[in-house]
Amino acid sequence: MNAPLGTLDRPNSYIGRSVSRPNAKRLLAGRGRYVTDLVLPRMLHAAFLRSPYAHARIVSIDVAQARAMPGVRLIATGADLAKLCKPWSGTLDHFKGMKSAPQLPLPLEEVLWAGQAVVAVVADTRAQAEDAAEAIAVEFEELAPVVDVDAAREPDADRAAVAVPDNLCFGSRLDTGGIDEIFAGAAHVVEEEFHFGRHTAVTLEPRAILADWDASEGKLTVHHATQTPYQFQDLYSRHYGIPEASVRVVAPDIGGSFGMKLHVYHEDMAVVGLSMLCGRPVKFAADRIESFVSDIHARDHRVRARMALDAEGTILAMDVDDVTAIGPFSTYPRTSAVEGNQVIRLMGAPYRFDSYRAELSVVFQNKVQTSQYRAVGHPIACAVTERLVDMAAARAGFDPVSLRERNLIPDDAYPCTSPTGYRFEALSHRKSLARLKTLMGYDALRAEQAALRQRGIHRGIGIASFVEISNPSPAFYGIGGARISAQDGAVLAVTPSGDVRCQISVTEQGQGTETIIGQIVADQLGIARERVRVITGDTENTPHGGATWACRGAGIGGETALQAARKLRGNVLSLAATILQARPGDLDMRDGVVVDRLSGMERISLAEIARVAYFRSDTLPQDASAQLTVAHHHAPQGYPFAFTNGVQGCHVELDAETGFVKILRHWVVEDCGRIINPLLVDEQVRGGVVQGLGAAFFEECRYDENGQLTNGSLADYLVPMACEMPDIAIAHIETPTADTALGAKGCGEAGTAAASAAALNAVNDAMAPFGASIAQIPMTPTRLLRALGTI
Amino acid sequence: MTAAVPVTLTINGETLTRLAEPRETLADFLRRDLGLTGTHAGCEMGVCGACLVMLDGAPVHACLTFAVQAVGAAVETVEGLSESAAIADLQRAFHERNALQCGFCTPGMLVTAHGLLMRKAMPNREEIRDALSGNYCRCTGYEAIVDAIEAVARRRAAGETAAAFLEEPA
Numbered sequence: 001m002n003a004p005l006g007t008l009d010r011p012n013s014y015i016g017r018s019v020s021r022p023n024a025k026r027l028l029a030g031r032g033r034y035v036t037d038l039v040l041p042r043m044l045h046a047a048f049l050r051s052p053y054a055h056a057r058i059v060s061i062d063v064a065q066a067r068a069m070p071g072v073r074l075i076a077t078g079a080d081l082a083k084l085c086k087p088w089s090g091t092l093d094h095f096k097g098m099k100s101a102p103q104l105p106l107p108l109e110e111v112l113w114a115g116q117a118v119v120a121v122v123a124d125t126r127a128q129a130e131d132a133a134e135a136i137a138v139e140f141e142e143l144a145p146v147v148d149v150d151a152a153r154e155p156d157a158d159r160a161a162v163a164v165p166d167n168l169c170f171g172s173r174l175d176t177g178g179i180d181e182i183f184a185g186a187a188h189v190v191e192e193e194f195h196f197g198r199h200t201a202v203t204l205e206p207r208a209i210l211a212d213w214d215a216s217e218g219k220l221t222v223h224h225a226t227q228t229p230y231q232f233q234d235l236y237s238r239h240y241g242i243p244e245a246s247v248r249v250v251a252p253d254i255g256g257s258f259g260m261k262l263h264v265y266h267e268d269m270a271v272v273g274l275s276m277l278c279g280r281p282v283k284f285a286a287d288r289i290e291s292f293v294s295d296i297h298a299r300d301h302r303v304r305a306r307m308a309l310d311a312e313g314t315i316l317a318m319d320v321d322d323v324t325a326i327g328p329f330s331t332y333p334r335t336s337a338v339e340g341n342q343v344i345r346l347m348g349a350p351y352r353f354d355s356y357r358a359e360l361s362v363v364f365q366n367k368v369q370t371s372q373y374r375a376v377g378h379p380i381a382c383a384v385t386e387r388l389v390d391m392a393a394a395r396a397g398f399d400p401v402s403l404r405e406r407n408l409i410p411d412d413a414y415p416c417t418s419p420t421g422y423r424f425e426a427l428s429h430r431k432s433l434a435r436l437k438t439l440m441g442y443d444a445l446r447a448e449q450a451a452l453r454q455r456g457i458h459r460g461i462g463i464a465s466f467v468e469i470s471n472p473s474p475a476f477y478g479i480g481g482a483r484i485s486a487q488d489g490a491v492l493a494v495t496p497s498g499d500v501r502c503q504i505s506v507t508e509q510g511q512g513t514e515t516i517i518g519q520i521v522a523d524q525l526g527i528a529r530e531r532v533r534v535i536t537g538d539t540e541n542t543p544h545g546g547a548t549w550a551c552r553g554a555g556i557g558g559e560t561a562l563q564a565a566r567k568l569r570g571n572v573l574s575l576a577a578t579i580l581q582a583r584p585g586d587l588d589m590r591d592g593v594v595v596d597r598l599s600g601m602e603r604i605s606l607a608e609i610a611r612v613a614y615f616r617s618d619t620l621p622q623d624a625s626a627q628l629t630v631a632h633h634h635a636p637q638g639y640p641f642a643f644t645n646g647v648q649g650c651h652v653e654l655d656a657e658t659g660f661v662k663i664l665r666h667w668v669v670e671d672c673g674r675i676i677n678p679l680l681v682d683e684q685v686r687g688g689v690v691q692g693l694g695a696a697f698f699e700e701c702r703y704d705e706n707g708q709l710t711n712g713s714l715a716d717y718l719v720p721m722a723c724e725m726p727d728i729a730i731a732h733i734e735t736p737t738a739d740t741a742l743g744a745k746g747c748g749e750a751g752t753a754a755a756s757a758a759a760l761n762a763v764n765d766a767m768a769p770f771g772a773s774i775a776q777i778p779m780t781p782t783r784l785l786r787a788l789g790t791i
Numbered sequence: 792m793t794a795a796v797p798v799t800l801t802i803n804g805e806t807l808t809r810l811a812e813p814r815e816t817l818a819d820f821l822r823r824d825l826g827l828t829g830t831h832a833g834c835e836m837g838v839c840g841a842c843l844v845m846l847d848g849a850p851v852h853a854c855l856t857f858a859v860q861a862v863g864a865a866v867e868t869v870e871g872l873s874e875s876a877a878i879a880d881l882q883r884a885f886h887e888r889n890a891l892q893c894g895f896c897t898p899g900m901l902v903t904a905h906g907l908l909m910r911k912a913m914p915n916r917e918e919i920r921d922a923l924s925g926n927y928c929r930c931t932g933y934e935a936i937v938d939a940i941e942a943v944a945r946r947r948a949a950g951e952t953a954a955a956f957l958e959e960p961a
Contacts, residue, residue: 020886027894028882028956030829030869034895037828127814204833204841204895204929255831255895256929288834510892510930683889683935690932714834714927722923722933727916751932 005523005674005742011590012526014519015742018679019529021515023508032253035208035225040281043210044073046274047129047284048117048267049136050293054145054366054707055160055328056111058138061119066135071128074278075136076120078106081273086239088264090330092480095337098170100330101163105270111140112161112328113366114708115293117267122274122282145366145707149302149325152363160328160364169330170337170362174344176419179357182317183308190391191306195776196380197700198300201373202719205255206291207265211272212281221248222272225255227507228262228547233539234483235264235333236272251537257509258374258691262549263296264332292712297701298373300325301343301380307388313396315407317355318348320384324370325363331371333482337362339370342377342469345420348385349467350429350645352409356419366707372549374691378468378753386464386757387775390764400463400761401442404433408465422467425638427645428733429465432669436463439731440649440667453769459664460766462650464757470551470672470746471642471737474635487635488557489543490564492521494572494628496614498592498607500527502564503535505545506557511748512680513553517561519676520742524565525572526589527606543631551746554676555642556634559740564632571627576609578624638739646670646733646750648689650758651726654766656788659781661763663693663726670750671733674743678732681747686728688751694720695752696759696777800861802827803871811858818842818853820861821868829869829898833927840926841895843902844868850906869898873956878905880946880953884939892930900926904940913944 006016026032063075087102106117119136123129144158151157152167160167183189210223220242224232229249237244254261267284275282286294301324308316322343326336344358393403408429409416417423436442442461449459477484490504502521508514514534522529535541545560546552569589576594577584580603588597592606612619613626620626636642649667654660668685675681698718702711711717736743756777764773767788774787785791795810802825809824816835821827821844830853833841837855844853845867872878878901884890891897900923907914907922914922919937928936 020889024886024889024891024894025882025956027891027897028885028901029873030827030898032829032894034828034831036832037822127812202927202929204839204893204927205831206833254893256893258929288836510894512889512892679889683892683931686932686934687892687930688932691929713836714838715836719927719929721927722920722937723917725920725933727934728932 012522012528014523014529015676017519018677019515019519021512023514027253034205034253034255035210035223036205036285038210038223040210040212043281043283044122044124044278045126045129046271046282047121047126047133049119049133049138051111051114051116051118051140053111053140053142054114055143056140057143058107058109058111058118059141060139062137063119066121066132069128069132069135071124072121072132073124074122074274076274076277078104078108080277081105081270082108084240084273084276085269088239088332090332090335092335092477092482094480095170095335098330098337099164100169101161101328103266103329103332105266105273110162113368115368117270120270120274122278147365147703147705147707149323149363149365152365153361160366164364167364168361169326169364172341172344172360174356174358174420176354176356179317179319179355182355183306183319186308186316187311188309188392188395189306190388190395192387192391192775194303194305194384196299196301197778198297198370199695199699200292200295200297200701201258201260203256203258203260206286206288207261207295208285209268209271210281210283211275213275213279215279218242219246220272221250223250223252226251226261227257227509227549229507229537229539230505230544230547231262231484239269240272240276248540251507254509259372259376259549260295263334263371265294267294288714289712292717293368293709296331296371296373297368298339298370299380300370303380303384305384305388307392309392309396313398313403313406315351315353317353320344320347320358322358323361323363325365325367327367327369328364329369331369333484334372334477336369336371338372339377343380345422346377346381346467347420349381349418349422350409350465351407354419367703374688375749375752378466378749379692379695379756382464382466382754383757383760383777387760387764390761401433401437404463404465405430408433422643423639424643425737426735427467427643428671428735429645431733432645432647432671433465435731435733436647436649436667436669439669439729445651458654458656458766458769460652460654460762460764462758462760462762462765463647464754464761465647466645466750466754468551468644468746468750468753469641470644471555471636472550472552473640475640485544485546487633488545488560489631489633490560491543491629491631492564492568494568494606494610496610498605498610500525500532501535502532502561503542504557504561505542505547506553507537507548509548511553511684512677513548513557515680516554516558516676520558520561521565524562525569527592531592543633551748554744555740555746556636558676558744559742560632560634562742563634564630567630567632571630572606572609575613575624575626576604578621579609579612580604636739642673642737642739642745644672644745644747644750646754648754648758650762652759652762652766654763656770659784661697661779663724665726666728666755668728668751669731669733670747671735672747672750673734673745674736675732675734676744682730684748685730685751688749689728689755690720690725692752692755693725693759696756696779698778700778796859798858798862800863801865803867803874813857813859815858816854817856817858817861820858821853827868827870831895831898833895840899840903843899845872845902845905850902869901872901872905876953876955879956880943881905881939882956883953884943888935888939888942890931890935890939896926896928900928900936908944908947913948916941
């Protein structure tokens with residue numbers, strides 16, 4: 001018997017309860033164990049000589065002087081590692097016509113971006129390895145760098161990589177038909193050209209990896225700061241030809257990831273080979289400058305878009321052209337085309353309209369590779385849609401909120417399918433917008449805005465509805481041939497003392513995965529959560545699974561834990577019934593004690609059941625089954641994604657003299673289905689919002705015309721600081737998915753999905769009295785002054 | 792490169808001597824030579840604040856200080872501040888409020904908060920946000936951290952003393 005989920009009035013009712021994270025105490029005491037902290041016996045350190053050019057041919061490499069330097073154990077070039085490692089290509093079969101230059105850990109002949117690792121040095125200390133790297137002489141012959149996305153698509157354009165015939169990685173087109181006629185006959189048409197800057201994850205802990213090849217056992221152990229240890233187990237196995245069972249990937253504490261640490265990086269693949277060549281553990285931790293020139297970047301889209309409305313202000317159609325530049329090749333194994341694909345498919349997602357046309361061009365250039373980073377594609381689709389909605393409201397004479405109220409898909413119209421092909425199960429846009437209006441005191445803010453404008457104070461209010469993709473099914477990667485699992489697995493056991501151990505494939509990067517899994521297991525078993533130990537992040541000690549990305553920890557990992565716990569509870573009650581000569585259905589478990597379900601009378605403790613099962617099975621009947629360990633795997637079924645939704649509001653004040661914007665307040669109403677831990681959900685949303693505001697106002701990887709990153713340090717690349725960020729108010733609507741018993745969807749990307757869109761609308765609202773507008777993020781003071789005509 | 796020289800200083804109350812290359816930063820010295828890995832290196836240029844330690848009673852970037860510059864100084868790291876319970880109330884408030892996610896910035900945040908509350912007993916939210924401007928956090932969005940520090944200031948003003956943090960059950 002299972003009590004309704006989310007009721008908090010019974011013992012061990014943890015689903016829906018704000019509890020703090022047990023594993024956070026270790027981090028607070030400075031006892032975190034990050035890969036950057038790890039030291040193994042006889043460990044060596046790797047450093048890399050990097051290309052100073054965005055595009056060049058390697059003419060010669062002279063390592064003689066470096067090889068003689070103190071502490072140097074190995075110097076390896078592309079040719080050395082190519083003997084061990086099979087090349088990779090970042091394409092997916094279901095992206096028809098996609099192409100990408102094959103990649104090796106280190107290049108053989110051609111370097112493709114400034115900062116690419118060219119030669120590896122392994123030495124006793126990192127400092128010695130860096131000293132020796134400086135003594136390597138590489139002669140490069142410069143090639144023309146491809147930088148501009150339009151020039152890149154000219155017929156005779158220089159190629160970003162010699163191995164591909166042209167610079168179009170992937171193109172895609174959606175068309176429901178009749179678009180030109182609809183626009184020609186529409187009462188209102190608004191259009192804009194948007195620019196979204198490149199930015200990057202800037203995890204506080206840079207990428208780090210420690211590979212340990214043990215030739216005596218034929219075993220590779222890799223301590224890897226990654227979200228997805230199973231994916232890397234598979235990749236190291238296949239590319240280095242080591243049997244999968246002899247590859248162990250351990251992901252210990254990770255200092256931030258946000259999608260950035262689940263891609264293949266050349267240095268990381270190299271370190272595995274370096275360890276094999278040295279026969280010793282080899283560690284590489286990127287320094288911050290290396291992070292900027294080698295971590296994936298994201299976004300970098302130019303979108304031309306228009307929206308047609310009828311005379312009553314009803315949206316009729318959208319027409320979109322997205323060009324995105326992804327670097328010189330497509331990232332492996334998730335590709336660099338997913339963001340563009342999600343941009344054109346998430347366009348207009350909250351709104352009811354039938355006609356849509358989109359063109360996507362994914363273009364190569366000689367900059368750092370781009371790929372999936374928190375809220376893949378969402379901020380672009382959301383900002384384009386929501387800005388067009390605001391422009392349409394102004395054109396048709398509506399308040400921005402009332403035009404949304406008119407056009408949002410009604411909450412009772414689900415399930416439905418978007419003109420871009422997404423199937424939505426159940427969303428709550430209208431309820432969310434109504435809640436936001438109250439939460440932010442919308443009408444009062446508008447009145448205050450009008451009054452302040454009289455005094456020359458220019459405040460702006462921005463609204464942005466959004467849809468978030470979470471819990472992808474195998475239709476996302478598996479169908480395209482990538483060995484990236486959509487399922488997760490858990491092994492759940494009662495220990496001999498009656499504690500519970502949960503080994504599960506979803507991983508922890510601080511969002512609270514282990515905490516919510518512990519809550520679900522304790523809730524469903526009926527024990528105190530302090531007695532549940534959750535183990536994650538080690539391919540040798542947890543079942544294979546997709547791990548943590550696309551907000552799947554709660555929705556897929558949580559359901560896996562829930563079903564495993566129900567299975568274990570069944571086994572426990574069955575064994576208890578045997579011992580007690582009772583019927584399992586008459587028993588229940590509360591606080592780790594089996595009780596009579598109706599009277600609540602205590603019958604036997606879990607610890608006593610475990611003692612009998614493990615040490616005195618001789619006292620059980622011969623046919624008794626004492627199975628106190630269970631395994632369960634869960635893959636999403638039903639809808640291909642668990643879409644979530646919400647709406648954000650942003651309130652800003654613009655200093656029209658300086659172009660500086662003060663973010664006064666930010667609000668989020670969010671519907672992630674069943675909430676397991678409100679405290680953790682709110683902090684996921686807040687953190688996500690701040691990454692979105694960073695993109696809106698500060699963060700941009702700036703390149704010069706030669707393809708050189710000009711702001712690759714934390715002093716030059718602006719990350720949001722505490723003093724610039726507002727307090728963020730959050731409210732929830734709960735529409736659980738019916739695809740699972742748990743009903744949870746994702747929440748980690750919701751904040752980032754719409755924060756920059758709300759900010760863009762708010763700033764444009766503030767600039768409206770000047771007749772000025774902006775359609776580019778980040779909205780730097782310079783760009784705002786230019787928009788205002790001041791400079 | 793120059794030969795290593797003896798460095799004598801007091802770390803978390805213990806005076807010790809180690810050889811260090813003149814180019815070795817205090818952050819590397821703490822992490823590598825002493826195994827005090829609670830001090831983190833995030834940018835190695837004094838921007839992100841992950842490496843902050845108390846040096847003679849004030850927060851200092853361990854990545855911008857050479858180990859040889861700290862000769863004779865008294866350094867306290869997050870490990871020492873935890874063991875002495877000097878920041879126990881901050882740690883508890885951070886834990887309750889979930890004012891950390893990945894935890895990489897957290898030791899530096901605690902050091903900044905500790906230094907701030909020594910300078911000013913009851914800072915307002917704006918002053919807390921201002922004081923945290925040398926500490927980057929990529930996970931939380933800062934609000935929970937501000938809340939936690941504000942809560943500790945209030946509790947200290949109300950005369951609450953902190954029990955040791957580490958021994959409490961999670």
